[in-house]
Amino acid sequence: MSDARVTNWAGNIVFSTSALHRPTSVEQVQDLVAAGGPVKVLGSGHSFNRMADTTGDLISLAGLPRIAELDPDRTSVRVDGGIRYGDLAELLHAEGLALHNLASLPHISVAGAVATATHGSGRQHANLAAAVSAIELVRGDGTLVTLRRGAPGFAGAVVHLGALGVVTALTLDVEPADELRQYVYDDLPRAAIEAHVDEILDDGCSVSLFTTWTSPDISMVWLKRRESMPAGDYHGARRAPEPRHPVPGMPAQNSTDQSGEPGPWHTRLPHFRMEFTPSSGEELQSEYHVPRQRALDAIDALQAIGHRIAPALQVCELRTIAADDLWLSPNYRRDTFALHFTWIADADTVLPAVAQVEQALAPLDPRPHWGKIYTTDPATVRAHYERFDDFVALVHEFDPYGVFRNPWLDDLLG
Structure with missing residues:
Protein backbone atom coordinates (compact mmCIF):
# COMPACT_ATOMS: atom_id res chain seq x y z
CA MET A 1 0.00 0.00 0.00
CA SER A 2 1.20 3.50 -0.79
CA ASP A 3 0.15 6.97 0.34
CA ALA A 4 1.91 8.70 -2.56
CA ARG A 5 0.01 10.88 -5.01
CA VAL A 6 -1.19 8.65 -7.85
CA THR A 7 -1.77 10.04 -11.35
CA ASN A 8 -2.48 8.63 -14.77
CA TRP A 9 0.18 8.56 -17.51
CA ALA A 10 -0.66 12.03 -18.85
CA GLY A 11 -0.86 13.58 -15.38
CA ASN A 12 -4.25 15.18 -16.06
CA ILE A 13 -5.96 12.87 -13.55
CA VAL A 14 -4.99 12.70 -9.87
CA PHE A 15 -6.73 9.66 -8.44
CA SER A 16 -8.87 10.22 -5.37
CA THR A 17 -7.49 7.24 -3.46
CA SER A 18 -4.65 7.23 -0.97
CA ALA A 19 -4.43 3.40 -1.06
CA LEU A 20 -2.68 1.82 -4.04
CA HIS A 21 -2.31 -1.94 -3.60
CA ARG A 22 0.07 -4.16 -5.55
CA PRO A 23 -1.08 -7.74 -4.89
CA THR A 24 1.27 -10.55 -5.83
CA SER A 25 -1.36 -13.29 -6.11
CA VAL A 26 -4.91 -13.75 -7.31
CA GLU A 27 -5.88 -14.71 -3.75
CA GLN A 28 -4.75 -11.29 -2.52
CA VAL A 29 -6.89 -9.68 -5.21
CA GLN A 30 -9.88 -11.71 -4.03
CA ASP A 31 -9.30 -10.61 -0.41
CA LEU A 32 -9.17 -6.93 -1.42
CA VAL A 33 -12.43 -7.22 -3.35
CA ALA A 34 -14.18 -9.31 -0.69
CA ALA A 35 -13.48 -6.57 1.87
CA GLY A 36 -16.29 -4.61 0.27
CA GLY A 37 -14.77 -1.81 -1.79
CA PRO A 38 -15.04 0.52 -3.46
CA VAL A 39 -12.29 -0.98 -5.63
CA LYS A 40 -10.89 -0.03 -9.03
CA VAL A 41 -8.01 -1.38 -11.11
CA LEU A 42 -5.20 0.78 -12.46
CA GLY A 43 -3.60 -0.65 -15.60
CA SER A 44 -0.74 1.20 -17.26
CA GLY A 45 -2.50 4.52 -16.66
CA HIS A 46 -3.16 5.35 -20.31
CA SER A 47 -6.77 6.38 -19.82
CA PHE A 48 -7.39 10.12 -19.92
CA ASN A 49 -10.63 10.30 -17.92
CA ARG A 50 -11.83 9.17 -14.48
CA MET A 51 -13.05 5.70 -15.43
CA ALA A 52 -10.45 4.13 -13.07
CA ASP A 53 -10.82 6.66 -10.25
CA THR A 54 -11.98 5.72 -6.75
CA THR A 55 -11.98 7.04 -3.22
CA GLY A 56 -11.45 3.45 -2.08
CA ASP A 57 -8.79 0.90 -2.96
CA LEU A 58 -6.88 1.19 -6.22
CA ILE A 59 -5.27 -2.05 -7.39
CA SER A 60 -2.29 -2.45 -9.71
CA LEU A 61 -1.89 -5.93 -11.20
CA ALA A 62 1.70 -5.33 -12.31
CA GLY A 63 2.93 -7.46 -9.38
CA LEU A 64 1.03 -10.59 -10.34
CA PRO A 65 3.23 -13.50 -11.43
CA ARG A 66 3.87 -13.29 -15.19
CA ILE A 67 1.93 -15.91 -17.15
CA ALA A 68 2.28 -16.69 -20.84
CA GLU A 69 0.99 -20.25 -21.23
CA LEU A 70 0.59 -21.54 -24.75
CA ASP A 71 -2.25 -23.92 -25.50
CA PRO A 72 -1.00 -27.35 -26.72
CA ASP A 73 -2.28 -26.60 -30.24
CA ARG A 74 -0.40 -23.26 -30.23
CA THR A 75 -3.44 -21.25 -31.29
CA SER A 76 -3.94 -19.37 -28.01
CA VAL A 77 -2.01 -18.03 -25.03
CA ARG A 78 -3.18 -17.48 -21.46
CA VAL A 79 -1.71 -14.35 -19.85
CA ASP A 80 -1.93 -12.65 -16.47
CA GLY A 81 -3.84 -9.44 -15.85
CA GLY A 82 -0.74 -7.27 -15.46
CA ILE A 83 1.31 -8.16 -18.53
CA ARG A 84 2.06 -5.48 -21.16
CA TYR A 85 1.71 -5.99 -24.89
CA GLY A 86 5.39 -5.33 -25.62
CA ASP A 87 6.51 -7.97 -23.12
CA LEU A 88 3.97 -10.49 -24.38
CA ALA A 89 4.95 -9.82 -27.99
CA GLU A 90 8.58 -10.65 -27.33
CA LEU A 91 7.61 -13.89 -25.58
CA LEU A 92 5.33 -14.91 -28.44
CA HIS A 93 7.83 -14.02 -31.13
CA ALA A 94 10.40 -16.27 -29.49
CA GLU A 95 7.89 -19.08 -30.05
CA GLY A 96 7.30 -18.12 -33.69
CA LEU A 97 3.87 -16.72 -32.86
CA ALA A 98 2.12 -13.37 -33.03
CA LEU A 99 -0.99 -11.44 -32.05
CA HIS A 100 -3.32 -10.31 -34.82
CA ASN A 101 -2.50 -6.67 -34.17
CA LEU A 102 -0.94 -4.19 -31.75
CA ALA A 103 -1.72 -0.65 -30.65
CA SER A 104 0.57 2.30 -31.42
CA LEU A 105 2.21 2.11 -28.00
CA PRO A 106 3.38 -1.36 -26.87
CA HIS A 107 3.70 -0.29 -23.21
CA ILE A 108 -0.01 -0.54 -22.41
CA SER A 109 -1.35 -3.45 -20.36
CA VAL A 110 -3.26 -6.21 -22.14
CA ALA A 111 -6.13 -6.22 -19.65
CA GLY A 112 -6.54 -2.45 -19.73
CA ALA A 113 -6.54 -2.29 -23.53
CA VAL A 114 -9.10 -5.09 -23.75
CA ALA A 115 -11.39 -3.46 -21.19
CA THR A 116 -11.68 -0.32 -23.35
CA ALA A 117 -11.58 -1.92 -26.84
CA THR A 118 -8.29 -0.25 -27.69
CA HIS A 119 -7.11 -1.07 -31.19
CA GLY A 120 -4.50 -1.03 -33.87
CA SER A 121 -5.33 -0.53 -37.53
CA GLY A 122 -6.24 -2.58 -40.56
CA ARG A 123 -9.26 -3.35 -42.73
CA GLN A 124 -9.21 -7.02 -41.66
CA HIS A 125 -8.12 -6.44 -38.07
CA ALA A 126 -10.65 -6.03 -35.29
CA ASN A 127 -9.68 -4.30 -32.05
CA LEU A 128 -7.42 -5.99 -29.51
CA ALA A 129 -10.34 -7.23 -27.40
CA ALA A 130 -11.57 -9.37 -30.30
CA ALA A 131 -8.64 -11.76 -29.73
CA VAL A 132 -9.96 -12.73 -26.28
CA SER A 133 -11.33 -16.27 -26.11
CA ALA A 134 -11.58 -16.51 -22.29
CA ILE A 135 -11.63 -14.03 -19.44
CA GLU A 136 -10.98 -14.77 -15.75
CA LEU A 137 -12.17 -12.18 -13.27
CA VAL A 138 -12.88 -11.61 -9.62
CA ARG A 139 -16.53 -10.64 -9.17
CA GLY A 140 -17.91 -8.16 -6.67
CA ASP A 141 -18.25 -10.85 -3.99
CA GLY A 142 -14.61 -11.92 -4.35
CA THR A 143 -15.27 -15.15 -6.25
CA LEU A 144 -13.17 -16.02 -9.29
CA VAL A 145 -15.08 -16.92 -12.46
CA THR A 146 -14.14 -17.77 -16.04
CA LEU A 147 -16.16 -16.93 -19.14
CA ARG A 148 -15.32 -18.48 -22.51
CA ARG A 149 -16.16 -17.40 -26.03
CA GLY A 150 -19.68 -18.50 -26.90
CA ALA A 151 -20.91 -18.59 -23.29
CA PRO A 152 -23.87 -16.40 -22.27
CA GLY A 153 -22.63 -12.92 -21.39
CA PHE A 154 -19.14 -13.42 -22.81
CA ALA A 155 -19.59 -10.84 -25.57
CA GLY A 156 -20.66 -8.33 -22.94
CA ALA A 157 -17.91 -9.13 -20.45
CA VAL A 158 -14.83 -8.61 -22.62
CA VAL A 159 -15.13 -4.83 -23.09
CA HIS A 160 -16.23 -4.28 -19.50
CA LEU A 161 -14.96 -0.78 -18.55
CA GLY A 162 -13.94 -2.09 -15.13
CA ALA A 163 -17.58 -2.55 -14.16
CA LEU A 164 -17.71 -6.35 -13.80
CA GLY A 165 -14.65 -7.23 -11.77
CA VAL A 166 -10.86 -7.47 -11.64
CA VAL A 167 -9.48 -9.33 -14.65
CA THR A 168 -6.73 -11.64 -13.40
CA ALA A 169 -6.11 -13.57 -16.64
CA LEU A 170 -7.06 -13.60 -20.31
CA THR A 171 -6.73 -16.14 -23.10
CA LEU A 172 -5.88 -14.64 -26.50
CA ASP A 173 -5.90 -16.03 -30.02
CA VAL A 174 -2.44 -16.20 -31.62
CA GLU A 175 -1.19 -16.89 -35.14
CA PRO A 176 2.13 -17.67 -36.84
CA ALA A 177 4.65 -14.84 -36.65
CA ASP A 178 5.52 -12.88 -39.75
CA ALA A 379 -27.49 9.32 -22.49
CA THR A 380 -26.20 10.03 -26.00
CA VAL A 381 -23.31 7.61 -25.53
CA ARG A 382 -25.66 4.87 -24.32
CA ALA A 383 -27.88 5.35 -27.38
CA HIS A 384 -25.00 4.34 -29.67
CA TYR A 385 -24.98 0.79 -28.22
CA GLU A 386 -27.94 -1.48 -28.90
CA ARG A 387 -26.83 -3.97 -26.22
CA PHE A 388 -26.25 -1.36 -23.52
CA ASP A 389 -29.24 -2.43 -21.40
CA ASP A 390 -27.96 -6.00 -21.57
CA PHE A 391 -24.59 -4.78 -20.33
CA VAL A 392 -26.24 -2.99 -17.39
CA ALA A 393 -27.98 -6.27 -16.48
CA LEU A 394 -24.60 -8.03 -16.62
CA VAL A 395 -23.13 -5.42 -14.27
CA HIS A 396 -25.91 -6.07 -11.75
CA GLU A 397 -25.27 -9.80 -12.01
CA PHE A 398 -21.50 -9.59 -11.47
CA ASP A 399 -21.40 -6.68 -9.03
CA PRO A 400 -24.80 -6.39 -7.32
CA TYR A 401 -23.45 -4.31 -4.42
CA GLY A 402 -21.52 -1.79 -6.52
CA VAL A 403 -18.03 -2.70 -5.33
CA PHE A 404 -16.56 -1.55 -8.67
CA ARG A 405 -18.74 1.51 -9.12
CA ASN A 406 -17.48 5.09 -9.18
CA PRO A 407 -19.01 8.41 -10.28
CA TRP A 408 -17.84 7.90 -13.89
CA LEU A 409 -19.64 4.54 -14.09
CA ASP A 410 -22.69 5.85 -12.23
CA ASP A 411 -23.11 8.58 -14.84
CA LEU A 412 -22.64 6.17 -17.72
CA LEU A 413 -24.83 3.32 -16.46
CA GLY A 414 -27.63 5.61 -15.35
Whole structure:
Protein backbone atom coordinates (compact mmCIF):
# COMPACT_ATOMS: atom_id res chain seq x y z
CA MET A 1 0.00 0.00 0.00
CA SER A 2 1.20 3.50 -0.79
CA ASP A 3 0.15 6.97 0.34
CA ALA A 4 1.91 8.70 -2.56
CA ARG A 5 0.01 10.88 -5.01
CA VAL A 6 -1.19 8.65 -7.85
CA THR A 7 -1.77 10.04 -11.35
CA ASN A 8 -2.48 8.63 -14.77
CA TRP A 9 0.18 8.56 -17.51
CA ALA A 10 -0.66 12.03 -18.85
CA GLY A 11 -0.86 13.58 -15.38
CA ASN A 12 -4.25 15.18 -16.06
CA ILE A 13 -5.96 12.87 -13.55
CA VAL A 14 -4.99 12.70 -9.87
CA PHE A 15 -6.73 9.66 -8.44
CA SER A 16 -8.87 10.22 -5.37
CA THR A 17 -7.49 7.24 -3.46
CA SER A 18 -4.65 7.23 -0.97
CA ALA A 19 -4.43 3.40 -1.06
CA LEU A 20 -2.68 1.82 -4.04
CA HIS A 21 -2.31 -1.94 -3.60
CA ARG A 22 0.07 -4.16 -5.55
CA PRO A 23 -1.08 -7.74 -4.89
CA THR A 24 1.27 -10.55 -5.83
CA SER A 25 -1.36 -13.29 -6.11
CA VAL A 26 -4.91 -13.75 -7.31
CA GLU A 27 -5.88 -14.71 -3.75
CA GLN A 28 -4.75 -11.29 -2.52
CA VAL A 29 -6.89 -9.68 -5.21
CA GLN A 30 -9.88 -11.71 -4.03
CA ASP A 31 -9.30 -10.61 -0.41
CA LEU A 32 -9.17 -6.93 -1.42
CA VAL A 33 -12.43 -7.22 -3.35
CA ALA A 34 -14.18 -9.31 -0.69
CA ALA A 35 -13.48 -6.57 1.87
CA GLY A 36 -16.29 -4.61 0.27
CA GLY A 37 -14.77 -1.81 -1.79
CA PRO A 38 -15.04 0.52 -3.46
CA VAL A 39 -12.29 -0.98 -5.63
CA LYS A 40 -10.89 -0.03 -9.03
CA VAL A 41 -8.01 -1.38 -11.11
CA LEU A 42 -5.20 0.78 -12.46
CA GLY A 43 -3.60 -0.65 -15.60
CA SER A 44 -0.74 1.20 -17.26
CA GLY A 45 -2.50 4.52 -16.66
CA HIS A 46 -3.16 5.35 -20.31
CA SER A 47 -6.77 6.38 -19.82
CA PHE A 48 -7.39 10.12 -19.92
CA ASN A 49 -10.63 10.30 -17.92
CA ARG A 50 -11.83 9.17 -14.48
CA MET A 51 -13.05 5.70 -15.43
CA ALA A 52 -10.45 4.13 -13.07
CA ASP A 53 -10.82 6.66 -10.25
CA THR A 54 -11.98 5.72 -6.75
CA THR A 55 -11.98 7.04 -3.22
CA GLY A 56 -11.45 3.45 -2.08
CA ASP A 57 -8.79 0.90 -2.96
CA LEU A 58 -6.88 1.19 -6.22
CA ILE A 59 -5.27 -2.05 -7.39
CA SER A 60 -2.29 -2.45 -9.71
CA LEU A 61 -1.89 -5.93 -11.20
CA ALA A 62 1.70 -5.33 -12.31
CA GLY A 63 2.93 -7.46 -9.38
CA LEU A 64 1.03 -10.59 -10.34
CA PRO A 65 3.23 -13.50 -11.43
CA ARG A 66 3.87 -13.29 -15.19
CA ILE A 67 1.93 -15.91 -17.15
CA ALA A 68 2.28 -16.69 -20.84
CA GLU A 69 0.99 -20.25 -21.23
CA LEU A 70 0.59 -21.54 -24.75
CA ASP A 71 -2.25 -23.92 -25.50
CA PRO A 72 -1.00 -27.35 -26.72
CA ASP A 73 -2.28 -26.60 -30.24
CA ARG A 74 -0.40 -23.26 -30.23
CA THR A 75 -3.44 -21.25 -31.29
CA SER A 76 -3.94 -19.37 -28.01
CA VAL A 77 -2.01 -18.03 -25.03
CA ARG A 78 -3.18 -17.48 -21.46
CA VAL A 79 -1.71 -14.35 -19.85
CA ASP A 80 -1.93 -12.65 -16.47
CA GLY A 81 -3.84 -9.44 -15.85
CA GLY A 82 -0.74 -7.27 -15.46
CA ILE A 83 1.31 -8.16 -18.53
CA ARG A 84 2.06 -5.48 -21.16
CA TYR A 85 1.71 -5.99 -24.89
CA GLY A 86 5.39 -5.33 -25.62
CA ASP A 87 6.51 -7.97 -23.12
CA LEU A 88 3.97 -10.49 -24.38
CA ALA A 89 4.95 -9.82 -27.99
CA GLU A 90 8.58 -10.65 -27.33
CA LEU A 91 7.61 -13.89 -25.58
CA LEU A 92 5.33 -14.91 -28.44
CA HIS A 93 7.83 -14.02 -31.13
CA ALA A 94 10.40 -16.27 -29.49
CA GLU A 95 7.89 -19.08 -30.05
CA GLY A 96 7.30 -18.12 -33.69
CA LEU A 97 3.87 -16.72 -32.86
CA ALA A 98 2.12 -13.37 -33.03
CA LEU A 99 -0.99 -11.44 -32.05
CA HIS A 100 -3.32 -10.31 -34.82
CA ASN A 101 -2.50 -6.67 -34.17
CA LEU A 102 -0.94 -4.19 -31.75
CA ALA A 103 -1.72 -0.65 -30.65
CA SER A 104 0.57 2.30 -31.42
CA LEU A 105 2.21 2.11 -28.00
CA PRO A 106 3.38 -1.36 -26.87
CA HIS A 107 3.70 -0.29 -23.21
CA ILE A 108 -0.01 -0.54 -22.41
CA SER A 109 -1.35 -3.45 -20.36
CA VAL A 110 -3.26 -6.21 -22.14
CA ALA A 111 -6.13 -6.22 -19.65
CA GLY A 112 -6.54 -2.45 -19.73
CA ALA A 113 -6.54 -2.29 -23.53
CA VAL A 114 -9.10 -5.09 -23.75
CA ALA A 115 -11.39 -3.46 -21.19
CA THR A 116 -11.68 -0.32 -23.35
CA ALA A 117 -11.58 -1.92 -26.84
CA THR A 118 -8.29 -0.25 -27.69
CA HIS A 119 -7.11 -1.07 -31.19
CA GLY A 120 -4.50 -1.03 -33.87
CA SER A 121 -5.33 -0.53 -37.53
CA GLY A 122 -6.24 -2.58 -40.56
CA ARG A 123 -9.26 -3.35 -42.73
CA GLN A 124 -9.21 -7.02 -41.66
CA HIS A 125 -8.12 -6.44 -38.07
CA ALA A 126 -10.65 -6.03 -35.29
CA ASN A 127 -9.68 -4.30 -32.05
CA LEU A 128 -7.42 -5.99 -29.51
CA ALA A 129 -10.34 -7.23 -27.40
CA ALA A 130 -11.57 -9.37 -30.30
CA ALA A 131 -8.64 -11.76 -29.73
CA VAL A 132 -9.96 -12.73 -26.28
CA SER A 133 -11.33 -16.27 -26.11
CA ALA A 134 -11.58 -16.51 -22.29
CA ILE A 135 -11.63 -14.03 -19.44
CA GLU A 136 -10.98 -14.77 -15.75
CA LEU A 137 -12.17 -12.18 -13.27
CA VAL A 138 -12.88 -11.61 -9.62
CA ARG A 139 -16.53 -10.64 -9.17
CA GLY A 140 -17.91 -8.16 -6.67
CA ASP A 141 -18.25 -10.85 -3.99
CA GLY A 142 -14.61 -11.92 -4.35
CA THR A 143 -15.27 -15.15 -6.25
CA LEU A 144 -13.17 -16.02 -9.29
CA VAL A 145 -15.08 -16.92 -12.46
CA THR A 146 -14.14 -17.77 -16.04
CA LEU A 147 -16.16 -16.93 -19.14
CA ARG A 148 -15.32 -18.48 -22.51
CA ARG A 149 -16.16 -17.40 -26.03
CA GLY A 150 -19.68 -18.50 -26.90
CA ALA A 151 -20.91 -18.59 -23.29
CA PRO A 152 -23.87 -16.40 -22.27
CA GLY A 153 -22.63 -12.92 -21.39
CA PHE A 154 -19.14 -13.42 -22.81
CA ALA A 155 -19.59 -10.84 -25.57
CA GLY A 156 -20.66 -8.33 -22.94
CA ALA A 157 -17.91 -9.13 -20.45
CA VAL A 158 -14.83 -8.61 -22.62
CA VAL A 159 -15.13 -4.83 -23.09
CA HIS A 160 -16.23 -4.28 -19.50
CA LEU A 161 -14.96 -0.78 -18.55
CA GLY A 162 -13.94 -2.09 -15.13
CA ALA A 163 -17.58 -2.55 -14.16
CA LEU A 164 -17.71 -6.35 -13.80
CA GLY A 165 -14.65 -7.23 -11.77
CA VAL A 166 -10.86 -7.47 -11.64
CA VAL A 167 -9.48 -9.33 -14.65
CA THR A 168 -6.73 -11.64 -13.40
CA ALA A 169 -6.11 -13.57 -16.64
CA LEU A 170 -7.06 -13.60 -20.31
CA THR A 171 -6.73 -16.14 -23.10
CA LEU A 172 -5.88 -14.64 -26.50
CA ASP A 173 -5.90 -16.03 -30.02
CA VAL A 174 -2.44 -16.20 -31.62
CA GLU A 175 -1.19 -16.89 -35.14
CA PRO A 176 2.13 -17.67 -36.84
CA ALA A 177 4.65 -14.84 -36.65
CA ASP A 178 5.52 -12.88 -39.75
CA GLU A 179 7.88 -10.12 -40.82
CA LEU A 180 6.62 -6.67 -41.80
CA ARG A 181 8.02 -3.55 -43.44
CA GLN A 182 7.16 0.04 -42.58
CA TYR A 183 7.12 3.00 -44.95
CA VAL A 184 6.33 6.66 -44.29
CA TYR A 185 5.26 9.16 -46.95
CA ASP A 186 4.84 12.94 -46.70
CA ASP A 187 2.10 15.19 -48.08
CA LEU A 188 -0.64 13.00 -49.52
CA PRO A 189 -2.78 15.27 -51.75
CA ARG A 190 -6.44 15.80 -50.94
CA ALA A 191 -7.31 14.74 -54.49
CA ALA A 192 -5.77 11.32 -53.86
CA ILE A 193 -7.91 10.83 -50.75
CA GLU A 194 -11.07 11.71 -52.65
CA ALA A 195 -10.23 9.37 -55.52
CA HIS A 196 -8.61 6.45 -53.67
CA VAL A 197 -9.55 6.60 -49.97
CA ASP A 198 -10.52 2.91 -49.73
CA GLU A 199 -7.48 1.74 -51.67
CA ILE A 200 -5.17 3.79 -49.44
CA LEU A 201 -6.77 2.70 -46.15
CA ASP A 202 -6.55 -0.94 -47.25
CA ASP A 203 -2.99 -0.78 -48.60
CA GLY A 204 -1.24 -2.69 -45.82
CA CYS A 205 -1.67 -4.72 -42.67
CA SER A 206 -1.91 -1.41 -40.84
CA VAL A 207 -2.37 2.08 -42.30
CA SER A 208 -2.30 5.40 -40.43
CA LEU A 209 -2.90 8.84 -41.90
CA PHE A 210 -1.70 11.86 -39.91
CA THR A 211 -2.99 15.41 -40.30
CA THR A 212 -3.20 18.67 -38.37
CA TRP A 213 -6.32 19.78 -40.33
CA THR A 214 -4.53 23.02 -41.28
CA SER A 215 -4.22 21.86 -44.90
CA PRO A 216 -6.53 19.87 -47.16
CA ASP A 217 -3.64 17.45 -47.71
CA ILE A 218 -2.64 14.62 -45.34
CA SER A 219 0.69 15.28 -43.61
CA MET A 220 1.94 11.68 -43.42
CA VAL A 221 0.99 8.15 -44.42
CA TRP A 222 2.42 5.27 -42.33
CA LEU A 223 2.14 1.92 -44.13
CA LYS A 224 2.94 -1.39 -42.43
CA ARG A 225 3.09 -4.15 -45.06
CA ARG A 226 4.44 -7.59 -45.84
CA GLU A 227 5.29 -6.65 -49.41
CA SER A 228 7.92 -4.11 -50.43
CA MET A 229 6.82 -0.80 -51.93
CA PRO A 230 7.89 0.22 -55.43
CA ALA A 231 10.22 3.19 -55.68
CA GLY A 232 8.75 6.61 -56.32
CA ASP A 233 5.77 8.58 -55.10
CA TYR A 234 2.70 7.09 -53.42
CA HIS A 235 -0.52 8.58 -54.83
CA GLY A 236 1.39 11.84 -55.12
CA ALA A 237 2.96 11.62 -51.65
CA ARG A 238 6.77 11.56 -51.35
CA ARG A 239 8.77 8.98 -49.43
CA ALA A 240 9.95 10.60 -46.19
CA PRO A 241 13.68 11.36 -46.52
CA GLU A 242 14.31 10.60 -42.84
CA PRO A 243 12.50 8.87 -39.95
CA ARG A 244 9.38 10.57 -38.66
CA HIS A 245 7.59 10.91 -35.32
CA PRO A 246 3.77 10.87 -35.49
CA VAL A 247 3.69 14.38 -33.98
CA PRO A 248 5.22 16.88 -36.41
CA GLY A 249 8.47 18.37 -35.17
CA MET A 250 9.10 15.74 -32.48
CA PRO A 251 12.38 13.75 -32.58
CA ALA A 252 12.01 10.35 -34.23
CA GLN A 253 14.58 8.29 -32.33
CA ASN A 254 11.83 6.51 -30.38
CA SER A 255 9.77 5.64 -33.47
CA THR A 256 9.82 2.17 -34.99
CA ASP A 257 11.93 1.39 -38.07
CA GLN A 258 10.70 3.10 -41.25
CA SER A 259 13.43 1.93 -43.64
CA GLY A 260 11.23 -0.51 -45.53
CA GLU A 261 13.47 -3.36 -44.39
CA PRO A 262 11.60 -6.44 -43.12
CA GLY A 263 11.59 -7.00 -39.37
CA PRO A 264 9.67 -8.89 -36.66
CA TRP A 265 5.98 -8.04 -36.54
CA HIS A 266 6.17 -6.55 -33.04
CA THR A 267 8.90 -4.11 -34.07
CA ARG A 268 6.86 -2.70 -36.97
CA LEU A 269 3.19 -2.68 -35.96
CA PRO A 270 3.55 -0.16 -33.07
CA HIS A 271 4.59 3.41 -33.84
CA PHE A 272 7.00 3.44 -30.89
CA ARG A 273 9.85 1.19 -29.82
CA MET A 274 9.36 -0.98 -26.76
CA GLU A 275 12.77 -0.01 -25.37
CA PHE A 276 11.51 3.57 -25.17
CA THR A 277 9.60 3.71 -21.89
CA PRO A 278 7.33 6.77 -21.65
CA SER A 279 7.01 7.85 -18.03
CA SER A 280 4.48 10.59 -18.77
CA GLY A 281 2.80 12.20 -21.75
CA GLU A 282 2.64 15.92 -22.44
CA GLU A 283 -0.68 15.48 -24.17
CA LEU A 284 -4.38 14.75 -23.88
CA GLN A 285 -6.22 12.40 -26.21
CA SER A 286 -9.68 11.95 -27.73
CA GLU A 287 -10.94 9.48 -30.30
CA TYR A 288 -14.16 8.91 -32.23
CA HIS A 289 -15.31 5.92 -34.28
CA VAL A 290 -17.66 6.42 -37.23
CA PRO A 291 -18.87 3.91 -39.86
CA ARG A 292 -16.15 3.07 -42.35
CA GLN A 293 -18.29 4.17 -45.31
CA ARG A 294 -18.49 7.69 -43.83
CA ALA A 295 -14.71 8.23 -43.90
CA LEU A 296 -14.78 11.03 -46.46
CA ASP A 297 -17.70 12.70 -44.68
CA ALA A 298 -15.71 12.66 -41.45
CA ILE A 299 -12.65 14.12 -43.17
CA ASP A 300 -14.76 16.89 -44.69
CA ALA A 301 -16.39 17.64 -41.33
CA LEU A 302 -13.02 18.01 -39.58
CA GLN A 303 -11.42 20.04 -42.33
CA ALA A 304 -14.29 22.50 -42.06
CA ILE A 305 -13.37 23.27 -38.44
CA GLY A 306 -9.62 22.67 -38.69
CA HIS A 307 -8.67 26.30 -38.18
CA ARG A 308 -10.78 26.46 -35.00
CA ILE A 309 -9.28 23.39 -33.31
CA ALA A 310 -5.70 23.90 -34.53
CA PRO A 311 -4.50 25.82 -31.41
CA ALA A 312 -5.34 22.78 -29.24
CA LEU A 313 -4.17 20.05 -31.62
CA GLN A 314 -0.80 18.36 -31.99
CA VAL A 315 -1.88 15.80 -34.60
CA CYS A 316 -4.84 13.65 -35.65
CA GLU A 317 -4.44 10.02 -36.72
CA LEU A 318 -6.94 8.32 -39.04
CA ARG A 319 -7.24 4.52 -39.03
CA THR A 320 -9.63 1.67 -39.80
CA ILE A 321 -10.82 -1.17 -37.56
CA ALA A 322 -12.83 -4.23 -38.54
CA ALA A 323 -16.21 -5.02 -37.01
CA ASP A 324 -16.67 -7.33 -34.00
CA ASP A 325 -19.52 -8.67 -31.86
CA LEU A 326 -18.52 -7.29 -28.43
CA TRP A 327 -21.41 -5.35 -26.92
CA LEU A 328 -19.56 -2.21 -25.82
CA SER A 329 -16.97 -2.14 -28.57
CA PRO A 330 -17.06 1.08 -30.62
CA ASN A 331 -16.68 -1.29 -33.58
CA TYR A 332 -19.70 -3.42 -32.66
CA ARG A 333 -21.13 -4.86 -35.89
CA ARG A 334 -19.66 -2.18 -38.13
CA ASP A 335 -16.37 -1.62 -39.89
CA THR A 336 -14.98 1.61 -38.51
CA PHE A 337 -13.07 4.73 -39.44
CA ALA A 338 -11.38 6.09 -36.30
CA LEU A 339 -10.18 9.65 -35.74
CA HIS A 340 -7.64 9.92 -32.92
CA PHE A 341 -6.73 13.37 -31.60
CA THR A 342 -3.50 14.09 -29.75
CA TRP A 343 -4.08 17.43 -28.04
CA ILE A 344 -1.81 19.73 -26.10
CA ALA A 345 -1.67 19.24 -22.33
CA ASP A 346 -4.05 22.11 -21.51
CA ALA A 347 -7.58 21.05 -20.61
CA ASP A 348 -8.97 24.61 -20.72
CA THR A 349 -7.94 24.89 -24.36
CA VAL A 350 -8.67 21.30 -25.31
CA LEU A 351 -12.20 20.78 -23.97
CA PRO A 352 -13.82 23.47 -26.18
CA ALA A 353 -12.03 21.93 -29.17
CA VAL A 354 -13.31 18.47 -28.21
CA ALA A 355 -16.85 19.84 -28.09
CA GLN A 356 -16.43 21.30 -31.59
CA VAL A 357 -15.19 17.96 -32.91
CA GLU A 358 -18.17 16.19 -31.39
CA GLN A 359 -20.58 18.67 -32.91
CA ALA A 360 -18.97 18.29 -36.35
CA LEU A 361 -19.11 14.47 -36.20
CA ALA A 362 -22.58 14.22 -34.61
CA PRO A 363 -24.41 13.42 -37.90
CA LEU A 364 -22.06 10.46 -38.47
CA ASP A 365 -23.07 8.33 -35.44
CA PRO A 366 -19.73 8.72 -33.61
CA ARG A 367 -18.80 6.44 -30.74
CA PRO A 368 -16.12 7.86 -28.42
CA HIS A 369 -13.21 5.74 -27.24
CA TRP A 370 -14.00 4.79 -23.65
CA GLY A 371 -10.57 5.66 -22.27
CA LYS A 372 -10.17 9.09 -23.85
CA ILE A 373 -11.52 12.57 -23.18
CA TYR A 374 -15.01 13.28 -24.46
CA THR A 375 -17.84 15.63 -23.50
CA THR A 376 -20.76 13.73 -25.03
CA ASP A 377 -23.48 13.26 -22.41
CA PRO A 378 -23.98 9.72 -21.07
CA ALA A 379 -27.49 9.32 -22.49
CA THR A 380 -26.20 10.03 -26.00
CA VAL A 381 -23.31 7.61 -25.53
CA ARG A 382 -25.66 4.87 -24.32
CA ALA A 383 -27.88 5.35 -27.38
CA HIS A 384 -25.00 4.34 -29.67
CA TYR A 385 -24.98 0.79 -28.22
CA GLU A 386 -27.94 -1.48 -28.90
CA ARG A 387 -26.83 -3.97 -26.22
CA PHE A 388 -26.25 -1.36 -23.52
CA ASP A 389 -29.24 -2.43 -21.40
CA ASP A 390 -27.96 -6.00 -21.57
CA PHE A 391 -24.59 -4.78 -20.33
CA VAL A 392 -26.24 -2.99 -17.39
CA ALA A 393 -27.98 -6.27 -16.48
CA LEU A 394 -24.60 -8.03 -16.62
CA VAL A 395 -23.13 -5.42 -14.27
CA HIS A 396 -25.91 -6.07 -11.75
CA GLU A 397 -25.27 -9.80 -12.01
CA PHE A 398 -21.50 -9.59 -11.47
CA ASP A 399 -21.40 -6.68 -9.03
CA PRO A 400 -24.80 -6.39 -7.32
CA TYR A 401 -23.45 -4.31 -4.42
CA GLY A 402 -21.52 -1.79 -6.52
CA VAL A 403 -18.03 -2.70 -5.33
CA PHE A 404 -16.56 -1.55 -8.67
CA ARG A 405 -18.74 1.51 -9.12
CA ASN A 406 -17.48 5.09 -9.18
CA PRO A 407 -19.01 8.41 -10.28
CA TRP A 408 -17.84 7.90 -13.89
CA LEU A 409 -19.64 4.54 -14.09
CA ASP A 410 -22.69 5.85 -12.23
CA ASP A 411 -23.11 8.58 -14.84
CA LEU A 412 -22.64 6.17 -17.72
CA LEU A 413 -24.83 3.32 -16.46
CA GLY A 414 -27.63 5.61 -15.35
